[in-house]
Amino acid sequence: MTSARGLVAAQSARFASLDPLLPPAAEPPADGHVITAALADGTRVAGVVSHQCFEPRSTTRLWSAAEVWELMPLVGTTQGMDALLMRWRQLLDTQEIGEDTACVVHWPSRDTRAARAFLDHGLVPLSVLGIRLRTPQQQLPRTLTIRRATPHDLESVLELSLAELEYSSFVGSTIVRPEAAALKRRALADRLAKASPIWLAERDGIAVALAECAIVSSEPGTSAAARLPRGRWGYVNCVSVLPGARGTGIGQQLVAHAHQELHRMGTVGTYLYYNPPNPLSSVFWPRQGYRPLWTVWEVRPASALR
Structure with missing residues (x-):
């Protein structure tokens, strides 16, 4: 979709302005669930939610919940993370969710505005990818x-x-x-x-x-x-x-x-x-x-x- 490509390009520019070591924003996965949200000025943001279940004998379960919903936000240069997270919450309301589950988002560490939205929605910074x-x-x-x-x-x-x-x-x-x-x-x-x-x-x-x-x-x-x-x-x-x-x-x-x-x-x-x-x-x-x-x-x- 042209709008998705536009958001990816805008997000890549935003990443570059935040941190010169960040790679360009990745294309969203084709097999995820697309969510969108409208902002007050009429612009729209989007995200793709992937859903994974890890087998009991998988080593991934040593650092992950058994069932994970992961959001890949496409907010471009907007401050639309809060609106997108609210839409994600609405999507989860349609799911049957157990205890050994998690919601996960990977996001540039230097984006403090997005960090505020994550904290407001109950997400915590459990891990950091550090680079040297x-x-x-x-x-x-x-x-x-x-x-x-x-x-x-x-x-x-x-x-x-x-x-x-x-x-x-x-x-x-x-x-x-x-x-x-x-x-x-x-x-x-x-x-x-x-x-x-x-x-x-x-x-x-x-x-x-x-x-x-x-x-x-x-x-x-x-x-x-x-x-x-x-x-x-x-x-x-x-x-x-x-x-x-x-x-x-x-x-x-x-x-x-x-x-x-x-x-x-x-x-x-x-x-x-x-x-x-x-x-x-x-x-x-x-x-x-x-x-x-x-x-x-x-x-x-x-x-x-x-």
Whole structure:
């Protein structure tokens, strides 16, 4: 539709004015439910709502509700987010909604006007996509051994990954489900077998910290292109330090090493997701050079959207 293309173009211009690192606004999915709203001046805004249900054995359910309604707003340069969210609430009134559900919106972190609308409708900033461009970094004194993890390290990697999952479940979107250990074991065993970029920090021969990373390409047609500037990026998926070793600088040393190695692999920068309500990561990651690019606004259950 011409009007949709016009909104996408206007929204791309708005994104560019908000943050030069934002990619252009993505085209809306073709299989979603289209909603529209009229503003006081007669202009119209639109959005596409997608609906997904994740299978019980899906790893996605470790950081997501089982059933998710996600809104992709198309508000162009208008301040029409409030009107669009009201229309979304009306759509949800026609749905049967359970407890293990969520409403989710990804939106540029620097759009504070939209943030006001999200808060007014009951959405909270549970996650942030933080980005760090490749820059020279200070060499830190090394007080521990850092090495690539191998398939023989599965038990140590799993223990550290589950420790991070449990902590994050109190301060973010992750959920410790009964099948969490089995799902994590399967996924990590596969990643270790493929020699994925995963590092362990050891003290006196004991693994005390984990950095589980990946390489992601943001090119036209890829899912990453909707969130990141073009290029080859390092994704810092999970950094975990055992509770008794936190606050000693281990995490900082491990992350500095991971950055160095990911940059050696030809990345233009690194990105990650962290939880603003987390009193550790919300302080730690900005100190490592990350700043918000996208905020993931969420409300659970979905029926709590106002």
